[in-house]
Amino acid sequence: MAKPVQIEVWNPNGKYRVVSTKSMPGTRWINLLIEQDCRLEICTEKKTILSVEDILALIGDRCDGVIGQLTEDWGETLFSALSRAGGKAFSNMAVGYNNVDVEAANKYGVAVGNTPGVLTETTAELAASLSLAAARRIVEADEFMRAGKYEGWLPHLFVGNLLKGQTVGVIGAGRIGSAYARMMIEGFKMNLIYYDLYQATRLEKFVTAYGQFLKASGEQPVTWKRAASMEEVLREADVISLHPILDKTTYHLVNKERLAMMKKEAILVNCSRGPVVDEVALVEHLRENPMFRVGLDVFEDEPYMKPGLADMKNAVVVPHIASASKWTREGMATLAALNVLGKIKGYPVWGNPNSVDAFLNENSQPPAACPSIVNSKTLGLPVSKL
Numbered sequence: 001m002a003k004p005v006q007i008e009v010w011n012p013n014g015k016y017r018v019v020s021t022k023s024m025p026g027t028r029w030i031n032l033l034i035e036q037d038c039r040l041e042i043c044t045e046k047k048t049i050l051s052v053e054d055i056l057a058l059i060g061d062r063c064d065g066v067i068g069q070l071t072e073d074w075g076e077t078l079f080s081a082l083s084r085a086g087g088k089a090f091s092n093m094a095v096g097y098n099n100v101d102v103e104a105a106n107k108y109g110v111a112v113g114n115t116p117g118v119l120t121e122t123t124a125e126l127a128a129s130l131s132l133a134a135a136r137r138i139v140e141a142d143e144f145m146r147a148g149k150y151e152g153w154l155p156h157l158f159v160g161n162l163l164k165g166q167t168v169g170v171i172g173a174g175r176i177g178s179a180y181a182r183m184m185i186e187g188f189k190m191n192l193i194y195y196d197l198y199q200a201t202r203l204e205k206f207v208t209a210y211g212q213f214l215k216a217s218g219e220q221p222v223t224w225k226r227a228a229s230m231e232e233v234l235r236e237a238d239v240i241s242l243h244p245i246l247d248k249t250t251y252h253l254v255n256k257e258r259l260a261m262m263k264k265e266a267i268l269v270n271c272s273r274g275p276v277v278d279e280v281a282l283v284e285h286l287r288e289n290p291m292f293r294v295g296l297d298v299f300e301d302e303p304y305m306k307p308g309l310a311d312m313k314n315a316v317v318v319p320h321i322a323s324a325s326k327w328t329r330e331g332m333a334t335l336a337a338l339n340v341l342g343k344i345k346g347y348p349v350w351g352n353p354n355s356v357d358a359f360l361n362e363n364s365q366p367p368a369a370c371p372s373i374v375n376s377k378t379l380g381l382p383v384s385k386l
């Protein structure tokens with residue numbers, strides 16, 4: 001028997017029962033749901049990560065849809081319970097959905113939503129911040145200052161890497177990887193090498209045009225190269241940022257052998273998912289190569305770090321905050337709520353999940369569509385003609 005969990009209720013007499021496993025930023029998402037006849041129950045339990053049992057208790061006997069979090073294990077148990085409770089909609093408040101067993105959702109006919117686009121720039125900015133923090137040793141220098149160790153300017157004090165003219169490597173040049181690449185190329189005049197299963201045509205065009213602009217101004221043009229293998233990126237780049245999805249093809253993509261291929265003074269940034277990097281091998285590599293640096297937003301055993309990582313001066317670590325800007329987090333909440341609402345209302349699926357701005361405009365009603373449903377084809381859901 002599942003234990004009861006604490007909730008806060010909005011619009012108690014609403015026709016449709018929607019559960020959010022967490023409180024989320026902003027109020028627009030709440031208003032959009034209650035204006036459309038939803039009774040909204042927000043879990044207010046203090047614990048950070050809810051267990052499957054907690055979520056079963058939240059779903060209860062009747063539930064039309066759930067907004068959940070990337071820390072939760074959405075598999076067979078939860079989708080079968082949601083289906084038994086009459087639910088047909090679930091949305092992660094995240095673009096990544098490696099915590100969701102989409103096949104299980106398909107089996108029970110549950111639509112799975114995610115929140116692409118609204119976090120692209122925010123996440124890329126954090127990857128750029130980690131790249132700079134690692135290159136210029138900002139965290140080490142900050143700790144040094146606060147410890148009262150600064151006695152005056154010195155020629156060798158916290159010497160780091162100049163990015164201008166170096167090569168930035170991107171593995172997974174999708175929405176976020178491409179946005180990060182543009183920031184590093186335009187901001188620091190870096191050359192690009194990338195690896196993806198697909199050609200990043202728009203990114204290539206951007207670098208070509210920017211290179212021509214620099215050349216016309218009498219400056220060294222930037223260049224791009226699509227690598228034939230990931231290893232090529234690892235060997236050639238000075239700063240490498242990881243932005244693929246996490247699936248079985250990207251698990252431990254960066255392992256002991258591949259770390260050994262990287263330049264001794266390279267910088268590795270991970271704002272994708274922790275298991276993309278073999279963190280035990282990474283700690284060993286950091287220990288043996290003090291000039292190699294990393295910037296990590298995500299960890300293999302989140303929220304924990306592998307033993308030894310916290311002691312590494314050449315690692316900058318932050319707690320999975322890459323999408324944490326106010327605009328983005330409020331937008332993620334809106335998209336997740338609209339995915340669930342849209343499915344409950346029988347709306348079609350938005351035609352282009354890469355372009356969700358229409359849902360984020362606070363001054364107008366959102367389109368009558370689900371912004372992004374990852375299993376829409378399998379479930380045969382209609383596509384919006386708007």
Ligand SMILES: NC(=O)C1=CN([C@@H]2O[C@H](COP(=O)(O)OP(=O)(O)OC[C@H]3O[C@@H](n4cnc5c(N)ncnc54)[C@H](O)[C@@H]3O)[C@@H](O)[C@H]2O)C=CC1
Nearest residue numbers: 096123172173174175176196197244245249271272322323
């Ligand atoms: N740290 C954080 O807070 C955040 C993390 N993320 C993570 O970033 C990921 C990417 O997000 P988006 O850029 O929006 O997704 P996207 O789908 O636009 O980009 C992912 C790219 O990875 C490529 N890819 C897939 N398998 C690959 C492989 N084996 N080798 C090389 N490339 C491969 C895809 O072709 C695609 O271009 C999400 O799935 C999520 O896990 C996203 C947002 C915030």
Ligand SMILES: O=C(O)C(=O)CO
Nearest residue numbers: 093094095096119323
């Ligand atoms: O959206 C995601 O995938 C995240 O990791 C949180 O922003």
